[in-house]
Amino acid sequence: MRMKKKIILLAGLGIMLFSSCTVLKEYEKVNINDPDMALADRKIDKFQTTFQSYREAASGANGGKTGGGCGCN
Amino acid sequence: MIASVLAVSAQDDNAAGEYKKRVLEHTEIDILLNYYEQDGENAAVTGGRGTEELTDFSPTIIVAVPLNDDDVLTINANISAYTSASSSNVNPFDGKQPADPFVASSGASKSDVWGNVVGSYSHSSDDRNRLWNANLSGSAEFDYISIGFGGGRTWLFNEKNTELSLNGNVYLDTWSLIYPIELRPDEGSSFQQLVPGYDPSFNEHSSKGRNSYSAGIGLSQILSSRMTGYVSADFILQDGLLSTPFHRIYFADKEDYFYENFHLADDIEQLPDTRFKIALGARLNYFVNHRVTLRTFYRYYTDDWGITSHTASIEIPVKITDKFTLYPSYRFYNQTAADYFAPYNEHLSTEEFYTSDYDLSEFSANNYGFGISYTDVFTKGHIWKLGLKSIDLKYHKYDRDSAFTASMFSFGVKFVVD
Numbered sequence: 393m394r395m396k397k398k399i400i401l402l403a404g405l406g407i408m409l410f411s412s413c414t415v416l417k418e419y420e421k422v423n424i425n426d427p428d429m430a431l432a433d434r435k436i437d438k439f440q441t442t443f444q445s446y447r448e449a450a451s452g453a454n455g456g457k458t459g460g461g462c463g464c465n
Numbered sequence: 466m467i468a469s470v471l472a473v474s475a476q477d478d479n480a481a482g483e484y485k486k487r488v489l490e491h492t493e494i495d496i497l498l499n500y501y502e503q504d505g506e507n508a509a510v511t512g513g514r515g516t517e518e519l520t521d522f523s524p525t526i527i528v529a530v531p532l533n534d535d536d537v538l539t540i541n542a543n544i545s546a547y548t549s550a551s552s553s554n555v556n557p558f559d560g561k562q563p564a565d566p567f568v569a570s571s572g573a574s575k576s577d578v579w580g581n582v583v584g585s586y587s588h589s590s591d592d593r594n595r596l597w598n599a600n601l602s603g604s605a606e607f608d609y610i611s612i613g614f615g616g617g618r619t620w621l622f623n624e625k626n627t628e629l630s631l632n633g634n635v636y637l638d639t640w641s642l643i644y645p646i647e648l649r650p651d652e653g654s655s656f657q658q659l660v661p662g663y664d665p666s667f668n669e670h671s672s673k674g675r676n677s678y679s680a681g682i683g684l685s686q687i688l689s690s691r692m693t694g695y696v697s698a699d700f701i702l703q704d705g706l707l708s709t710p711f712h713r714i715y716f717a718d719k720e721d722y723f724y725e726n727f728h729l730a731d732d733i734e735q736l737p738d739t740r741f742k743i744a745l746g747a748r749l750n751y752f753v754n755h756r757v758t759l760r761t762f763y764r765y766y767t768d769d770w771g772i773t774s775h776t777a778s779i780e781i782p783v784k785i786t787d788k789f790t791l792y793p794s795y796r797f798y799n800q801t802a803a804d805y806f807a808p809y810n811e812h813l814s815t816e817e818f819y820t821s822d823y824d825l826s827e828f829s830a831n832n833y834g835f836g837i838s839y840t841d842v843f844t845k846g847h848i849w850k851l852g853l854k855s856i857d858l859k860y861h862k863y864d865r866d867s868a869f870t871a872s873m874f875s876f877g878v879k880f881v882v883d
Contacts, residue, residue, distance in 0.1 A: 414689060415623055415624050415687075416624070416626055416687055416690060417624065418624075418625070420690055421687070421690075423690055423691050423752040424687055424690065424691075424693055424752070426752060426758065427840070428750075428752075428758040428760065428782040428784075428790070428792075429693060429752055429758060429760075430750075431685050431693060431694075431695040431748050431750060434836075434857070435495055435497065435527070435857075435877060435879075436497060436836065436857040436859050436875045436876075436877040437859070437875075438497070439497070439499040439501065439523060439873060439875050440832075440834070440861055440873060440875070443501060443863075443871070443873065444798075446824070447824055447863075447869075447871070448774070448798060448800065448824065448830070449766075449768070449770075449772045449774060449800050449803065449824060449825050450744065450764065450766035450772070450774035450776065450798075450800060451701075451742070451744065451766075452679070452681075452699035452701055452742060452744030452746075452764075452766065453681075453698065453699045453744035453745055453746030453764050453766070454744075454746055454762070454764060454776075
């Protein structure tokens with residue numbers, strides 16, 4: 393039940409956050425298209441993500457392994 | 466194939482005569498190298514007490530080939546060569562020195578190579594608002610083989626300000642059942658003769674398979690001309706052999722037996738044969754100015770083994786010139802313990818499930834990173850037909866609030882094929 397409330401809260405926050413945004417034209421995306429603004433880990437961080445999937449119980453939601461394919465947790 | 470791809474022009478018109486930019490202009494090659502080392506005092510192989518010293522060297526190559534205007538094939542090949550003191554103590558009795566959980570053995574399990582190949586294929590629609598991808602993977606280690614497959618769909622809308630993605634993956638893994646030396650059916654009997662009274666109640670696993678199924682959803686949104694955000698959720702179900710066959714367990718209600726300086730196992734780790742995980746993540750990036758960017762990440766994780774976890778990280782890339790960027794980072798992680806965890810020699814033999822793997826214990830960890838990146842968007846530097854696009858170097862230091870530390874050096878170079 394607590395888990396369900398947390399999911400609903402997170403979804404609500406996401407909707408509130410995203411519903412207030414403006415629509416940018418392509419020529420207005422100069423800052424957004426900066427490589428440092430990518431919404432993903434850098435390629436060089438793939439090793440760190442892999443190491444974490446071995447040494448920590450949590451995984452997923454970060455673009456890395458979610459379980460399986462290794463002798464990790 | 467690469468040559469024929471390169472012969473195709475970088476841009477083309479589609480059937481309707483509309484301009485269509487290639488998804489990937491040229492073949493790209495990433496070469497990544499990583500050196501990792503760790504040390505600690507709570508090895509799961511020796512029941513939660515013993516050396517965790519380990520070093521690992523991992524070279525990786527990633528080749529992305531544009532097959533036409535819309536399709537990209539990516540091959541990722543990775544090996545991981547490691548030397549592990551704790552794994553060596555699956556058999557600590559090498560005859561060269563008295564066996565001890567804090568001393569590495571020279572046995573066969575001291576070192577190994579993990580190999581992994583992933584092939585993925587992606588296709589984009591003409592208007593670049595739809596994308597699908599599929600992947601196939603295989604990996605092998607001395608005690609483990611795995612095949613995996615998966616796919617995903619992505620939709621862009623709202624003038625490409627919003628992106629929704631769905632993905633699913635399946636991994637089918639098979640263990641080779643390697644048990645601690647003193648518990649093996651053939652070799653274990655000699656320990657019962659050498660150590661009077663030692664008679665562990667050990668049963669071999671009946672299953673060797675582990676299956677993992679994951680489904681994920683992600684939503685990204687441009688929030689302003691300087692801010693962009695992403696939320697995602699992963700749902701993972703695992704079934705089969707989820708415990709590790711060579712992790713020892715010592716029971717508090719059983720008499721302790723030693724051979725040399727080594728505590729002989731009472732049993733091996735026993736964990737439920739299913740696990741359901743939920744991970745919820747969010748990213749928020751902010752473009753401060755043309756030199757500084759803030760990159761943040763948060764994840765909440767929970768599973769039905771009783772673990773909950775929070776992860777928060779921040780990275781602040783700073784462009785010191787038009788080609789060099791420094792990117793310091795900090796990451797905080799904590800987790801609660803699994804319901805089945807207890808330290809060395811504290812489990813009871815009456816329990817159904819038990820582990821002394823400190824990766825499933827309660828802990829907090831701090832991770833400090835510092836990276837430097839060189840980027841030349843015009844790829845002026847060349848090695849044969851390879852144009853140098855970027856070089857990255859990064860260092861990580863990881864400290865738990867238990868006796869565990871790790872550090873990592875990563876190097877990456879990206880080439881674009883002329």
